[in-house]
Amino acid sequence: MLKQIVLASGNAGKLREFSQLFNSWDIEVLPQSEFGVTDAEETGLSFIENALIKARHASQVSGLPALADDSGLAVDALGGAPGIYSARYSGDGATDKRNNIKLLEALEGVEEIRRSASFHCALAFVRSFDDPVPLVCNAQWRGRILSEPVGEQGFGYDPLFYVASEGMTSAQLPREVKNRLSHRAQAVAQFEVMWRENMRGIDLAGQ
Numbered sequence: 272m273l274k275q276i277v278l279a280s281g282n283a284g285k286l287r288e289f290s291q292l293f294n295s296w297d298i299e300v301l302p303q304s305e306f307g308v309t310d311a312e313e314t315g316l317s318f319i320e321n322a323l324i325k326a327r328h329a330s331q332v333s334g335l336p337a338l339a340d341d342s343g344l345a346v347d348a349l350g351g352a353p354g355i356y357s358a359r360y361s362g363d364g365a366t367d368k369r370n371n372i373k374l375l376e377a378l379e380g381v382e383e384i385r386r387s388a389s390f391h392c393a394l395a396f397v398r399s400f401d402d403p404v405p406l407v408c409n410a411q412w413r414g415r416i417l418s419e420p421v422g423e424q425g426f427g428y429d430p431l432f433y434v435a436s437e438g439m440t441s442a443q444l445p446r447e448v449k450n451r452l453s454h455r456a457q458a459v460a461q462f463e464v465m466w467r468e469n470m471r472g473i474d475l476a477g478q
Protein backbone atom coordinates (compact mmCIF):
# COMPACT_ATOMS: atom_id res chain seq x y z
CA MET A 272 0.00 0.00 0.00
CA LEU A 273 1.20 3.51 -0.79
CA LYS A 274 2.36 5.40 2.27
CA GLN A 275 1.27 9.00 2.55
CA ILE A 276 3.25 11.84 4.03
CA VAL A 277 2.39 15.52 4.13
CA LEU A 278 4.76 18.01 2.59
CA ALA A 279 4.65 20.96 4.97
CA SER A 280 5.10 23.78 2.48
CA GLY A 281 2.97 26.37 0.74
CA ASN A 282 5.69 27.30 -1.75
CA ALA A 283 4.72 26.22 -5.28
CA GLY A 284 8.33 26.24 -6.49
CA LYS A 285 9.46 23.90 -3.72
CA LEU A 286 6.44 21.63 -4.23
CA ARG A 287 7.30 21.26 -7.93
CA GLU A 288 10.87 20.30 -7.11
CA PHE A 289 9.84 17.83 -4.41
CA SER A 290 7.37 16.11 -6.70
CA GLN A 291 10.27 15.38 -9.04
CA LEU A 292 12.72 14.51 -6.24
CA PHE A 293 10.27 12.00 -4.70
CA ASN A 294 9.10 10.72 -8.04
CA SER A 295 10.79 7.33 -7.73
CA TRP A 296 9.96 6.74 -4.05
CA ASP A 297 7.25 4.30 -3.00
CA ILE A 298 5.52 6.95 -0.89
CA GLU A 299 2.91 9.52 -1.77
CA VAL A 300 3.98 13.03 -0.80
CA LEU A 301 1.00 15.35 -0.66
CA PRO A 302 1.10 19.14 -0.19
CA GLN A 303 -0.20 20.50 3.11
CA SER A 304 -2.95 22.43 1.30
CA GLU A 305 -4.71 19.10 0.61
CA PHE A 306 -5.21 18.74 4.35
CA GLY A 307 -6.20 22.32 5.08
CA VAL A 308 -2.87 23.03 6.77
CA THR A 309 -2.07 26.74 6.77
CA ASP A 310 1.38 28.31 7.19
CA ALA A 311 2.97 27.94 10.61
CA GLU A 312 4.72 30.89 12.21
CA GLU A 313 8.45 30.49 11.62
CA THR A 314 9.76 31.61 14.99
CA GLY A 315 12.97 29.55 15.04
CA LEU A 316 16.48 30.93 14.87
CA SER A 317 17.84 28.32 12.50
CA PHE A 318 16.66 26.59 9.34
CA ILE A 319 16.36 23.33 11.21
CA GLU A 320 14.25 24.81 14.03
CA ASN A 321 11.86 26.31 11.49
CA ALA A 322 11.69 23.07 9.53
CA LEU A 323 10.72 21.25 12.73
CA ILE A 324 8.07 23.84 13.61
CA LYS A 325 6.53 23.48 10.14
CA ALA A 326 6.69 19.67 10.15
CA ARG A 327 5.13 19.37 13.64
CA HIS A 328 2.37 21.82 12.75
CA ALA A 329 1.47 19.99 9.52
CA SER A 330 1.51 16.63 11.28
CA GLN A 331 -0.67 17.93 14.08
CA VAL A 332 -3.32 19.31 11.72
CA SER A 333 -3.29 16.40 9.25
CA GLY A 334 -2.71 13.51 11.63
CA LEU A 335 -0.09 12.17 9.19
CA PRO A 336 3.71 12.01 9.14
CA ALA A 337 5.10 15.27 7.75
CA LEU A 338 8.20 16.51 5.99
CA ALA A 339 9.16 20.21 5.99
CA ASP A 340 11.81 22.19 4.17
CA ASP A 341 13.18 25.42 5.55
CA SER A 342 15.60 27.01 3.17
CA GLY A 343 17.16 30.29 2.19
CA LEU A 344 20.09 32.20 0.83
CA ALA A 345 23.07 33.24 2.98
CA VAL A 346 25.29 35.89 1.38
CA ASP A 347 28.83 36.02 2.74
CA ALA A 348 29.30 39.78 2.22
CA LEU A 349 26.06 40.39 4.18
CA GLY A 350 27.12 38.31 7.17
CA GLY A 351 24.82 35.46 6.15
CA ALA A 352 21.72 37.60 5.45
CA PRO A 353 18.97 37.14 4.45
CA GLY A 354 19.40 33.59 5.82
CA ILE A 355 16.33 32.28 7.66
CA TYR A 356 14.60 35.57 6.77
CA SER A 357 14.99 35.00 3.01
CA ALA A 358 11.26 34.68 2.31
CA ARG A 359 10.51 37.82 4.40
CA TYR A 360 13.53 39.86 3.26
CA SER A 361 11.57 42.70 1.65
CA GLY A 362 9.08 42.97 4.54
CA ASP A 363 5.27 42.83 4.50
CA GLY A 364 3.91 41.48 1.24
CA ALA A 365 7.36 40.22 0.23
CA THR A 366 7.54 38.55 -3.19
CA ASP A 367 10.41 36.79 -4.94
CA LYS A 368 10.78 39.80 -7.22
CA ARG A 369 10.95 42.34 -4.39
CA ASN A 370 13.33 40.13 -2.44
CA ASN A 371 15.64 39.98 -5.45
CA ILE A 372 15.54 43.76 -5.85
CA LYS A 373 16.34 44.24 -2.17
CA LEU A 374 19.26 41.83 -2.43
CA LEU A 375 20.69 43.66 -5.44
CA GLU A 376 20.42 46.96 -3.54
CA ALA A 377 22.18 45.48 -0.51
CA LEU A 378 25.04 44.29 -2.73
CA GLU A 379 25.37 47.42 -4.80
CA GLY A 380 29.04 48.26 -5.33
CA VAL A 381 30.23 44.89 -3.99
CA GLU A 382 32.74 43.44 -6.45
CA GLU A 383 32.19 40.10 -8.13
CA ILE A 384 34.77 38.19 -6.11
CA ARG A 385 33.04 39.16 -2.84
CA ARG A 386 29.53 38.12 -3.92
CA SER A 387 29.76 34.46 -2.83
CA ALA A 388 26.68 32.90 -1.25
CA SER A 389 25.09 29.61 -0.21
CA PHE A 390 21.63 28.23 -0.52
CA HIS A 391 20.81 26.22 2.59
CA CYS A 392 18.13 23.58 2.98
CA ALA A 393 17.05 21.92 6.22
CA LEU A 394 14.60 19.04 6.09
CA ALA A 395 12.70 17.76 9.10
CA PHE A 396 10.55 14.65 9.12
CA VAL A 397 8.25 13.71 12.00
CA ARG A 398 6.15 10.56 12.25
CA SER A 399 3.71 12.40 14.52
CA PHE A 400 3.43 15.96 15.86
CA ASP A 401 5.23 15.00 19.09
CA ASP A 402 7.86 12.71 17.53
CA PRO A 403 10.88 12.82 19.92
CA VAL A 404 13.29 11.50 17.27
CA PRO A 405 12.69 13.47 14.08
CA LEU A 406 14.86 12.83 11.03
CA VAL A 407 16.76 16.01 10.17
CA CYS A 408 19.22 16.91 7.45
CA ASN A 409 20.98 19.99 6.21
CA ALA A 410 22.73 20.81 2.96
CA GLN A 411 24.18 23.80 1.18
CA TRP A 412 24.93 24.82 -2.41
CA ARG A 413 27.61 27.38 -3.17
CA GLY A 414 27.27 30.09 -5.79
CA ARG A 415 27.67 33.78 -6.49
CA ILE A 416 25.14 36.60 -6.68
CA LEU A 417 24.95 38.32 -10.07
CA SER A 418 24.24 42.02 -10.58
CA GLU A 419 21.04 41.39 -12.53
CA PRO A 420 18.56 38.52 -12.83
CA VAL A 421 19.08 35.94 -15.60
CA GLY A 422 16.79 33.01 -16.45
CA GLU A 423 13.11 32.18 -16.14
CA GLN A 424 13.00 28.80 -14.42
CA GLY A 425 12.96 27.88 -10.77
CA PHE A 426 11.76 30.36 -8.14
CA GLY A 427 12.96 32.64 -5.36
CA TYR A 428 16.52 33.86 -5.74
CA ASP A 429 17.35 31.46 -8.60
CA PRO A 430 17.75 34.22 -11.26
CA LEU A 431 20.53 35.84 -9.19
CA PHE A 432 22.35 32.65 -8.15
CA TYR A 433 25.23 31.88 -10.52
CA VAL A 434 26.44 28.27 -10.48
CA ALA A 435 30.08 28.30 -11.63
CA SER A 436 30.27 24.58 -12.46
CA GLU A 437 27.43 24.96 -14.98
CA GLY A 438 28.24 28.47 -16.20
CA MET A 439 24.69 29.70 -15.65
CA THR A 440 22.20 30.76 -12.99
CA SER A 441 20.02 28.24 -11.22
CA ALA A 442 17.08 29.83 -13.08
CA GLN A 443 18.70 28.76 -16.37
CA LEU A 444 19.45 25.20 -15.32
CA PRO A 445 17.25 22.46 -16.75
CA ARG A 446 15.15 21.30 -13.80
CA GLU A 447 16.75 17.85 -13.76
CA VAL A 448 20.16 19.51 -13.36
CA LYS A 449 18.99 21.76 -10.52
CA ASN A 450 17.41 18.67 -8.96
CA ARG A 451 20.78 16.91 -9.05
CA LEU A 452 22.92 19.76 -7.68
CA SER A 453 20.80 21.93 -5.41
CA HIS A 454 20.80 22.28 -1.63
CA ARG A 455 17.34 20.66 -1.69
CA ALA A 456 18.50 17.76 -3.88
CA GLN A 457 21.45 17.13 -1.54
CA ALA A 458 19.24 17.27 1.55
CA VAL A 459 16.77 14.83 -0.02
CA ALA A 460 19.68 12.48 -0.83
CA GLN A 461 20.69 12.55 2.86
CA PHE A 462 17.08 12.04 3.84
CA GLU A 463 16.85 8.99 1.59
CA VAL A 464 19.72 7.34 3.47
CA MET A 465 18.10 8.11 6.85
CA TRP A 466 14.75 6.93 5.60
CA ARG A 467 16.19 3.58 4.52
CA GLU A 468 17.97 3.15 7.86
CA ASN A 469 15.14 4.29 10.09
CA MET A 470 11.85 3.66 8.42
CA ARG A 471 12.25 0.09 7.19
CA GLY A 472 9.36 -1.90 8.55
CA ILE A 473 7.88 1.04 10.43
CA ASP A 474 4.18 1.57 10.01
CA LEU A 475 3.46 5.17 9.10
CA ALA A 476 0.66 6.28 11.41
CA GLY A 477 -0.88 2.82 11.16
CA GLN A 478 -1.22 3.09 7.36
Ligand SMILES: O=c1nc[nH]c2c1ncn2[C@H]1C[C@H](O)[C@@H](COP(=O)(O)OP(=O)(O)OP(=O)(O)O)O1
Nearest residue numbers: 280281282340341342343344357358426427428429
Ligand atom coordinates in the same frame (compact mmCIF):
# COMPACT_ATOMS: atom_id res chain seq x y z
O1 LIG B 1 16.00 26.50 -4.58
C1 LIG B 1 15.81 27.70 -4.34
N1 LIG B 1 15.93 28.63 -5.32
C2 LIG B 1 15.69 29.92 -5.10
N2 LIG B 1 15.30 30.43 -3.92
C3 LIG B 1 15.17 29.54 -2.91
C4 LIG B 1 15.42 28.17 -3.06
N3 LIG B 1 15.21 27.56 -1.89
C5 LIG B 1 14.85 28.50 -1.04
N4 LIG B 1 14.80 29.71 -1.66
C6 LIG B 1 14.38 30.98 -1.08
C7 LIG B 1 12.93 31.25 -1.41
C8 LIG B 1 12.42 31.91 -0.16
O2 LIG B 1 12.75 33.29 -0.20
C9 LIG B 1 13.25 31.26 0.94
C10 LIG B 1 12.58 30.04 1.51
O3 LIG B 1 11.80 30.40 2.65
P1 LIG B 1 10.95 29.28 3.42
O4 LIG B 1 10.35 29.86 4.60
O5 LIG B 1 11.79 28.05 3.56
O6 LIG B 1 9.83 28.89 2.36
P2 LIG B 1 8.47 29.61 2.01
O7 LIG B 1 8.07 30.58 3.10
O8 LIG B 1 8.57 30.17 0.64
O9 LIG B 1 7.46 28.40 1.98
P3 LIG B 1 7.20 27.35 3.19
O10 LIG B 1 7.76 27.94 4.46
O11 LIG B 1 5.72 27.18 3.24
O12 LIG B 1 7.87 26.07 2.79
O13 LIG B 1 14.46 30.87 0.32
Ligand SMILES: [Mg+2]
Nearest residue numbers: 310313341358
Ligand atom coordinates in the same frame (compact mmCIF):
# COMPACT_ATOMS: atom_id res chain seq x y z
MG1 LIG C 1 8.23 30.03 5.02
